[in-house]
Amino acid sequence: MALNKLRQLDQNSAGVTLPKDDLRIEGLLGENGELEGEYHAHICHVDEGKWTVELVDGIFEE
Template identity: 65%
Template sequence: MALNKIRRLDKNSFGITLPKDDLRVEGLLDENGELKEEHHVHIRHVGDGEWTLERIEEIET
């Protein structure tokens, strides 16, 4: 099991890094290992110490 550290991003938020290999498997990286485009995820707190991530294809405006 890979462990990822929670890091402070700014005064009001924190983040967790996603492994590049996992992003590559999802097809989100180009041949240079850079993000192909902007992506959004919905994060849900589902229980004590447990969250889920879901990539959102389209954002309704």
């Protein structure tokens, strides 16, 4: 099991990194290893110490 460190981002939020290998599997990275496009994720607290992260498609499409 890989462990990722929580990091302080600013006064109101913290973040955790997603491994590039996982992002690559989802098809979110280009050949150069950078994100291709703009993505949004829904993060939901589901239980003590548990969250889900779900990629949201088409949030700004009409």
